[in-house]
Amino acid sequence: MLWMLKNCGGTGHLATLFALCALGCAAGALALAIARRARAAGRLAALALALCGCASMTGFAGTLLGRKATQDAVASAALSPSNVALARSVGFAEARDCARLGAGGALLPFLLGATAAALALFRGPRDAGDAGEGGTEGTVTSAAEPPRASVPLVLAGAAFAFTGLLASGGLATAAVVGASYEPAVWSLMSTSQRVVSGSGSLTEACGDFEVALEQATAERIATVVDVPEAAERCVRARLTQVMTTPQGGRAAAARALVASPLLRATRAGERAAVTRQLQEIATATEE
DSSP states (O other): OHHHHHHHTHHHHHHHHHHHHHHHHHHHHHHHHHTTOHHHHHHHHHHHHHHHHHHHHHHHHHHHHHHHHHHHHHHHSOOOHHHHHHHHHHHHHHHHHHHHHHHHHHHHHHHHHHHHHHIIIIIOOOOGGGGOTTOOHHHHHHHHSOOTTHHHHHHHHHHHHHHHHHHHHHHHHSOOTTTTOOHHHHHHHHHHHHHHHOOSOOHHHHHHHHHHHHHSOHHHHTTOTTHHHHHHHHHHHHHHHHHTSOHHHHHHHHHHHHTSHHHHTSOHHHHHHHHHHHHHHHHHHHO
Protein backbone atom coordinates (compact mmCIF):
# COMPACT_ATOMS: atom_id res chain seq x y z
CA MET A 1 0.00 0.00 0.00
CA LEU A 2 2.68 2.50 1.00
CA TRP A 3 4.86 1.73 -2.02
CA MET A 4 1.82 2.13 -4.27
CA LEU A 5 1.17 5.57 -2.80
CA LYS A 6 4.82 6.44 -3.29
CA ASN A 7 4.84 5.27 -6.91
CA CYS A 8 1.52 6.88 -7.76
CA GLY A 9 2.07 10.28 -6.14
CA GLY A 10 -0.72 12.85 -5.96
CA THR A 11 -3.31 10.83 -7.86
CA GLY A 12 -2.73 7.93 -5.47
CA HIS A 13 -3.46 10.13 -2.45
CA LEU A 14 -6.58 11.50 -4.15
CA ALA A 15 -7.81 8.00 -5.02
CA THR A 16 -7.22 6.91 -1.41
CA LEU A 17 -9.19 9.91 -0.12
CA PHE A 18 -12.11 9.08 -2.41
CA ALA A 19 -11.96 5.43 -1.31
CA LEU A 20 -11.99 6.31 2.40
CA CYS A 21 -14.93 8.68 1.92
CA ALA A 22 -16.73 5.99 -0.06
CA LEU A 23 -16.09 3.46 2.70
CA GLY A 24 -17.54 5.79 5.34
CA CYS A 25 -20.62 6.54 3.24
CA ALA A 26 -21.13 2.85 2.42
CA ALA A 27 -20.88 1.86 6.08
CA GLY A 28 -23.38 4.58 7.01
CA ALA A 29 -25.75 3.53 4.22
CA LEU A 30 -25.58 -0.09 5.37
CA ALA A 31 -26.42 0.94 8.94
CA LEU A 32 -29.37 3.01 7.72
CA ALA A 33 -30.55 0.15 5.50
CA ILE A 34 -30.45 -2.26 8.42
CA ALA A 35 -32.48 0.27 10.42
CA ARG A 36 -34.93 0.36 7.47
CA ARG A 37 -34.49 4.06 6.81
CA ALA A 38 -34.78 3.26 3.15
CA ARG A 39 -34.70 6.63 1.45
CA ALA A 40 -31.74 7.96 3.46
CA ALA A 41 -29.89 4.68 2.97
CA GLY A 42 -30.53 4.77 -0.78
CA ARG A 43 -29.21 8.30 -1.16
CA LEU A 44 -26.13 7.59 0.96
CA ALA A 45 -25.48 4.35 -0.94
CA ALA A 46 -25.68 6.26 -4.22
CA LEU A 47 -23.12 8.75 -2.90
CA ALA A 48 -20.85 5.88 -1.78
CA LEU A 49 -21.04 4.26 -5.22
CA ALA A 50 -20.30 7.57 -6.93
CA LEU A 51 -17.24 8.03 -4.69
CA CYS A 52 -16.14 4.49 -5.60
CA GLY A 53 -16.28 5.50 -9.23
CA CYS A 54 -14.22 8.61 -8.46
CA ALA A 55 -11.58 6.52 -6.66
CA SER A 56 -11.25 3.94 -9.42
CA MET A 57 -11.32 6.53 -12.21
CA THR A 58 -8.64 8.55 -10.41
CA GLY A 59 -6.45 5.45 -10.31
CA PHE A 60 -7.16 4.83 -14.00
CA ALA A 61 -6.20 8.42 -14.86
CA GLY A 62 -3.05 8.17 -12.72
CA THR A 63 -1.88 5.11 -14.65
CA LEU A 64 -2.42 6.83 -17.99
CA LEU A 65 -0.57 9.94 -16.79
CA GLY A 66 2.27 7.80 -15.45
CA ARG A 67 2.62 5.97 -18.75
CA LYS A 68 2.67 9.25 -20.66
CA ALA A 69 5.31 10.67 -18.32
CA THR A 70 7.43 7.55 -18.85
CA GLN A 71 7.10 7.77 -22.63
CA ASP A 72 8.03 11.47 -22.59
CA ALA A 73 11.05 10.83 -20.37
CA VAL A 74 12.27 7.97 -22.54
CA ALA A 75 11.77 9.98 -25.74
CA SER A 76 13.74 12.95 -24.42
CA ALA A 77 16.68 10.89 -23.14
CA ALA A 78 19.51 9.53 -25.25
CA LEU A 79 19.19 5.88 -24.24
CA SER A 80 20.16 2.66 -25.93
CA PRO A 81 17.30 0.38 -27.03
CA SER A 82 17.93 -1.97 -24.11
CA ASN A 83 17.84 0.90 -21.62
CA VAL A 84 14.72 2.27 -23.29
CA ALA A 85 13.01 -1.09 -22.82
CA LEU A 86 14.16 -1.29 -19.20
CA ALA A 87 13.06 2.28 -18.39
CA ARG A 88 9.69 1.75 -20.05
CA SER A 89 9.18 -1.51 -18.19
CA VAL A 90 9.96 0.01 -14.79
CA GLY A 91 7.93 3.17 -15.47
CA PHE A 92 4.86 1.30 -16.70
CA ALA A 93 5.01 -1.07 -13.73
CA GLU A 94 5.08 1.87 -11.32
CA ALA A 95 2.27 3.62 -13.17
CA ARG A 96 0.16 0.46 -12.95
CA ASP A 97 0.17 0.83 -9.16
CA CYS A 98 -2.23 3.79 -9.53
CA ALA A 99 -4.86 1.59 -11.16
CA ARG A 100 -4.30 -1.12 -8.55
CA LEU A 101 -4.68 1.42 -5.77
CA GLY A 102 -7.88 2.84 -7.25
CA ALA A 103 -9.47 -0.52 -7.98
CA GLY A 104 -8.40 -2.08 -4.69
CA GLY A 105 -9.54 0.90 -2.62
CA ALA A 106 -12.93 1.09 -4.35
CA LEU A 107 -13.77 -2.62 -4.21
CA LEU A 108 -14.86 -2.92 -0.55
CA PRO A 109 -16.92 0.32 -0.53
CA PHE A 110 -18.53 -0.81 -3.79
CA LEU A 111 -19.61 -4.11 -2.26
CA LEU A 112 -20.88 -2.45 0.91
CA GLY A 113 -22.64 0.29 -1.03
CA ALA A 114 -24.28 -2.19 -3.39
CA THR A 115 -25.45 -4.28 -0.43
CA ALA A 116 -26.85 -1.21 1.33
CA ALA A 117 -28.62 -0.11 -1.86
CA ALA A 118 -30.12 -3.55 -2.34
CA LEU A 119 -31.40 -3.61 1.25
CA ALA A 120 -32.80 -0.11 0.96
CA LEU A 121 -34.55 -0.68 -2.36
CA PHE A 122 -35.79 -4.25 -2.01
CA ARG A 123 -36.13 -4.95 1.69
CA GLY A 124 -38.82 -2.35 2.04
CA PRO A 125 -39.38 0.49 4.54
CA ARG A 126 -40.40 0.09 8.13
CA ASP A 127 -43.87 -1.17 8.94
CA ALA A 128 -46.46 1.36 9.87
CA GLY A 129 -46.52 0.12 13.44
CA ASP A 130 -42.83 0.96 13.80
CA ALA A 131 -43.62 4.65 13.52
CA GLY A 132 -44.54 4.69 17.17
CA GLU A 133 -47.80 5.12 19.04
CA GLY A 134 -47.58 8.88 19.00
CA GLY A 135 -46.91 9.12 15.25
CA THR A 136 -49.42 10.97 13.09
CA GLU A 137 -51.09 9.52 10.03
CA GLY A 138 -48.84 11.60 7.75
CA THR A 139 -45.75 10.27 9.47
CA VAL A 140 -46.89 6.69 9.03
CA THR A 141 -47.69 7.24 5.39
CA SER A 142 -44.29 8.85 4.77
CA ALA A 143 -42.45 5.97 6.44
CA ALA A 144 -44.32 3.43 4.39
CA GLU A 145 -43.60 5.00 1.02
CA PRO A 146 -41.13 3.08 -1.20
CA PRO A 147 -37.80 4.91 -1.82
CA ARG A 148 -38.41 5.32 -5.56
CA ALA A 149 -36.64 8.66 -5.70
CA SER A 150 -33.33 6.96 -4.81
CA VAL A 151 -33.46 4.41 -7.64
CA PRO A 152 -32.04 6.66 -10.41
CA LEU A 153 -29.30 7.90 -8.09
CA VAL A 154 -28.33 4.38 -7.07
CA LEU A 155 -28.33 3.12 -10.65
CA ALA A 156 -26.23 6.06 -11.85
CA GLY A 157 -23.75 5.64 -8.99
CA ALA A 158 -23.53 1.88 -9.55
CA ALA A 159 -22.95 2.32 -13.29
CA PHE A 160 -20.20 4.89 -12.67
CA ALA A 161 -18.54 2.74 -10.01
CA PHE A 162 -18.72 -0.41 -12.15
CA THR A 163 -17.27 1.41 -15.15
CA GLY A 164 -14.42 2.73 -13.02
CA LEU A 165 -13.69 -0.69 -11.58
CA LEU A 166 -13.61 -2.24 -15.04
CA ALA A 167 -11.31 0.47 -16.39
CA SER A 168 -8.87 0.53 -13.48
CA GLY A 169 -9.06 -3.23 -13.00
CA GLY A 170 -8.18 -3.78 -16.64
CA LEU A 171 -5.08 -1.61 -16.37
CA ALA A 172 -4.19 -3.09 -12.97
CA THR A 173 -4.09 -6.62 -14.37
CA ALA A 174 -2.62 -5.76 -17.77
CA ALA A 175 0.82 -7.16 -18.48
CA VAL A 176 3.68 -4.69 -18.71
CA VAL A 177 5.94 -5.20 -21.71
CA GLY A 178 9.36 -6.27 -20.50
CA ALA A 179 8.32 -6.78 -16.88
CA SER A 180 8.48 -10.56 -17.25
CA TYR A 181 11.70 -10.65 -19.24
CA GLU A 182 14.21 -13.16 -17.96
CA PRO A 183 17.69 -11.93 -17.04
CA ALA A 184 18.93 -13.72 -20.16
CA VAL A 185 16.83 -11.44 -22.37
CA TRP A 186 18.05 -8.29 -20.64
CA SER A 187 21.60 -9.59 -21.04
CA LEU A 188 21.01 -10.18 -24.75
CA MET A 189 19.62 -6.68 -25.18
CA SER A 190 22.51 -4.97 -23.42
CA THR A 191 25.33 -7.03 -24.95
CA SER A 192 23.95 -6.84 -28.50
CA GLN A 193 23.64 -3.08 -28.14
CA ARG A 194 27.28 -2.88 -26.99
CA VAL A 195 28.35 -4.74 -30.13
CA VAL A 196 26.18 -2.69 -32.50
CA SER A 197 27.24 0.66 -31.06
CA GLY A 198 30.86 -0.30 -30.39
CA SER A 199 33.88 0.67 -32.42
CA GLY A 200 37.41 -0.63 -32.55
CA SER A 201 38.08 -3.99 -30.97
CA LEU A 202 34.95 -6.04 -30.36
CA THR A 203 36.68 -8.96 -28.67
CA GLU A 204 35.30 -8.40 -25.18
CA ALA A 205 31.85 -7.27 -26.32
CA CYS A 206 31.50 -10.23 -28.67
CA GLY A 207 32.63 -12.61 -25.94
CA ASP A 208 29.90 -11.31 -23.59
CA PHE A 209 27.37 -11.43 -26.42
CA GLU A 210 28.26 -15.04 -27.22
CA VAL A 211 27.76 -16.02 -23.57
CA ALA A 212 24.34 -14.30 -23.58
CA LEU A 213 23.37 -16.20 -26.73
CA GLU A 214 24.31 -19.51 -25.14
CA GLN A 215 22.06 -18.78 -22.14
CA ALA A 216 18.97 -17.75 -24.15
CA THR A 217 16.49 -19.90 -26.04
CA ALA A 218 15.71 -19.41 -29.71
CA GLU A 219 12.32 -17.90 -28.85
CA ARG A 220 13.90 -15.28 -26.58
CA ILE A 221 16.68 -14.52 -29.09
CA ALA A 222 14.02 -13.76 -31.73
CA THR A 223 12.52 -11.02 -29.50
CA VAL A 224 15.71 -8.89 -29.53
CA VAL A 225 15.94 -6.94 -32.78
CA ASP A 226 19.66 -6.14 -32.55
CA VAL A 227 20.79 -9.77 -32.39
CA PRO A 228 21.29 -10.46 -36.15
CA GLU A 229 23.30 -7.30 -36.75
CA ALA A 230 25.41 -7.81 -33.63
CA ALA A 231 26.01 -11.46 -34.53
CA GLU A 232 27.14 -10.54 -38.04
CA ARG A 233 29.57 -7.94 -36.74
CA CYS A 234 31.03 -10.45 -34.32
CA VAL A 235 31.24 -13.17 -37.00
CA ARG A 236 33.10 -10.83 -39.34
CA ALA A 237 35.51 -9.94 -36.55
CA ARG A 238 36.02 -13.62 -35.72
CA LEU A 239 36.49 -14.45 -39.40
CA THR A 240 39.31 -11.93 -39.56
CA GLN A 241 40.90 -13.60 -36.55
CA VAL A 242 40.57 -17.01 -38.22
CA MET A 243 42.34 -15.72 -41.34
CA THR A 244 45.24 -14.44 -39.23
CA THR A 245 45.50 -17.60 -37.13
CA PRO A 246 48.68 -19.65 -37.70
CA GLN A 247 48.35 -22.46 -40.23
CA GLY A 248 48.34 -25.20 -37.61
CA GLY A 249 45.34 -23.87 -35.70
CA ARG A 250 43.34 -22.29 -38.52
CA ALA A 251 41.18 -25.33 -39.28
CA ALA A 252 40.23 -25.74 -35.62
CA ALA A 253 39.40 -22.03 -35.36
CA ALA A 254 37.22 -22.25 -38.48
CA ARG A 255 35.33 -25.27 -37.15
CA ALA A 256 34.85 -23.51 -33.79
CA LEU A 257 33.28 -20.53 -35.53
CA VAL A 258 30.98 -22.79 -37.56
CA ALA A 259 29.69 -24.29 -34.30
CA SER A 260 29.47 -20.94 -32.54
CA PRO A 261 26.05 -19.50 -31.51
CA LEU A 262 27.23 -16.28 -33.12
CA LEU A 263 26.99 -17.82 -36.59
CA ARG A 264 23.60 -19.39 -35.84
CA ALA A 265 22.22 -15.97 -34.84
CA THR A 266 23.10 -14.31 -38.15
CA ARG A 267 20.68 -13.93 -41.06
CA ALA A 268 20.35 -16.92 -43.38
CA GLY A 269 22.18 -15.45 -46.36
CA GLU A 270 25.11 -14.22 -44.30
CA ARG A 271 25.26 -17.53 -42.41
CA ALA A 272 25.41 -19.58 -45.62
CA ALA A 273 28.14 -17.39 -47.14
CA VAL A 274 30.31 -17.43 -44.01
CA THR A 275 29.83 -21.19 -43.56
CA ARG A 276 31.05 -21.89 -47.11
CA GLN A 277 34.05 -19.63 -46.59
CA LEU A 278 34.95 -21.32 -43.31
CA GLN A 279 34.62 -24.79 -44.84
CA GLU A 280 36.91 -23.77 -47.67
CA ILE A 281 39.45 -22.44 -45.14
CA ALA A 282 39.29 -25.66 -43.12
CA THR A 283 39.63 -27.85 -46.26
CA ALA A 284 42.54 -25.83 -47.65
CA THR A 285 44.34 -25.90 -44.32
CA GLU A 286 43.96 -29.66 -43.87
CA GLU A 287 45.30 -30.33 -47.36
